[in-house]
Amino acid sequence: MGKKVLFSGIQPTGELHIGNYLGAIKNWVKIQSDYDSIFCVVDLHAQTIEYDQKEMPRRVQKTATVLLACGLDPERCTLFKQSYIPGHSELMWRLTTITPIGDLERMTQYKDKAQQHRDNINAGLFTYPVLMAADIMLYKAEVVPVGDDQVQHLELTREIVRRFNHRFGEVFPEPKPLLSTAPRIRGLDGKAKMSKSLNNAIGLTESPDSIRKKLASAFTDPARLRRSDPGHPEVCNIFTLHGQFSPPARCAEIAGACTAGMLGCVDCKREFADRLIAELEPIQARAAELRAKPERVQEILREGGRRCRARSERTIADVNRAMGL
Numbered sequence: 001m002g003k004k005v006l007f008s009g010i011q012p013t014g015e016l017h018i019g020n021y022l023g024a025i026k027n028w029v030k031i032q033s034d035y036d037s038i039f040c041v042v043d044l045h046a047q048t049i050e051y052d053q054k055e056m057p058r059r060v061q062k063t064a065t066v067l068l069a070c071g072l073d074p075e076r077c078t079l080f081k082q083s084y085i086p087g088h089s090e091l092m093w094r095l096t097t098i099t100p101i102g103d104l105e106r107m108t109q110y111k112d113k114a115q116q117h118r119d120n121i122n123a124g125l126f127t128y129p130v131l132m133a134a135d136i137m138l139y140k141a142e143v144v145p146v147g148d149d150q151v152q153h154l155e156l157t158r159e160i161v162r163r164f165n166h167r168f169g170e171v172f173p174e175p176k177p178l179l180s181t182a183p184r185i186r187g188l189d190g191k192a193k194m195s196k197s198l199n200n201a202i203g204l205t206e207s208p209d210s211i212r213k214k215l216a217s218a219f220t221d222p223a224r225l226r227r228s229d230p231g232h233p234e235v236c237n238i239f240t241l242h243g244q245f246s247p248p249a250r251c252a253e254i255a256g257a258c259t260a261g262m263l264g265c266v267d268c269k270r271e272f273a274d275r276l277i278a279e280l281e282p283i284q285a286r287a288a289e290l291r292a293k294p295e296r297v298q299e300i301l302r303e304g305g306r307r308c309r310a311r312s313e314r315t316i317a318d319v320n321r322a323m324g325l
C-alpha cells in the first residue's frame with residue numbers, strides 16, 4: 001500500500017474517439033499501477049443532457065469495453081459505474097450545502113452547455129461540478145488526471161475541500177490535477193475540440209475503411225490549395241495528430257517536406273491513416289473479444305463497484321460524523 005489514490009471519470013458516450021484516447025485513456029493505462037487508481041464511468045453526469053434511457057446501459061457497456069480494450073487492467077486498477085454507488089449522490093447533497101451559487105455560475109462549461117441546451121437547463125447541469133467534487137472526495141483522492149477543459153471544475157473541488165475542512169474539520173486531502181501532456185485534439189473540421197456530438201471524431205472502434213474515408217475529407221492547412229504550395233504544419237491538425245502517432249524523426253521529415261511543398265496532404269493523410277490503423281488494431285481486436293463476452297465486462301464493473309462501495313461507506317460515515325448527521 002502507500003500508493004496515492006487517483007480518481008478520474010469519463011462520460012459513457014458509447015463511442016470513445018481518438019481525442020478521448022490521446023487526451024485521457026492512453027495516459028490512464030500508462031500510470032494505472034503507479035497509484036491506487038479508480039476509474040469511473042459517470043452515468044449520473046450523463047443524465048444532465050437529454051438522453052434515451054433504453055440506450056444508457058448499452059452506452060455504459062460499450063464505454064467500459066473500450067476502456068478495457070485500451071488496456072485498463074482490473075488487476076491493477078478499479079473500474080466501476082458511478083450510479084452503482086449511492087455515496088456519489090449522498091456526498092454531493094452534503095457538498096451542495098457548502099457551495100456558493102456564485103461559484104457555480106462562474107463555471108464556463110455550465111455557461112456553454114446552458115447555451116447549447118436552452119430547452120433543458122436543469123438543476124443537475126448547474127450542480128454538475130459538485131457531483132464531480134463528490135466523485136473525487138468520496139475516495140479521498142489526491143491525484144486527478146484531467147484535460148484542460150476540467151481544470152476549472154477541479155479548482156472548484158479544491159475550494160470545496162478547503163471549505164469543508166475549515167468548517168467541519170480535516171477530513172479530505174486537497175486533490176491535485178495531473179494535466180494531460182497531449183495537445184488539445186481538434187476534430188476533423190480542424191477547429192473545435194474532437195467530440196462525438198460535433199460529428200468530427202474518429203472512433204476507436206471504427207473500421208479502417210471508415211477511418212480512411214473520414215480522413216480524406218479532413219481539414220488540413222487552409223492556405224494550401226496545390227501540392228506545390230508551401231504548407232504550414234504548425235496550423236495543420238493532421239500534423240498535430242502525426243505528432244501523437246508517428247516517431248519524432250519522421251514528424252520532422254514530414255514538416256520539412258510539407259513546408260517545401262514536396263509532400264502533399266493526400267499522401268500525408270494516407271501515412272497518418274496507416275499509423276493510426278496500426279495502433280488501433282490490437283485495441284479493436286481486444287474490443288471484439290470482450291464484445292463476445294459481455295458478462296465478463298459486467299462482472300469487472302460489479303467487482304470494481306463492490307470494492308468502491310466499502311470505501312465510499314467509510315467516507316460517508318466520516319462526513320456524517322463531521323457534519324453532525
Ligand code: TRP
Pocket residue numbers: 007008009010011042045131132135136144145146150
Ligand atoms: N466531468 C468530467 C468530463 O466530462 C468527467 C468526470 C466526472 C470526472 N467526474 C470526474 C473527471 C471526477 C475527473 C474526476 O470529462
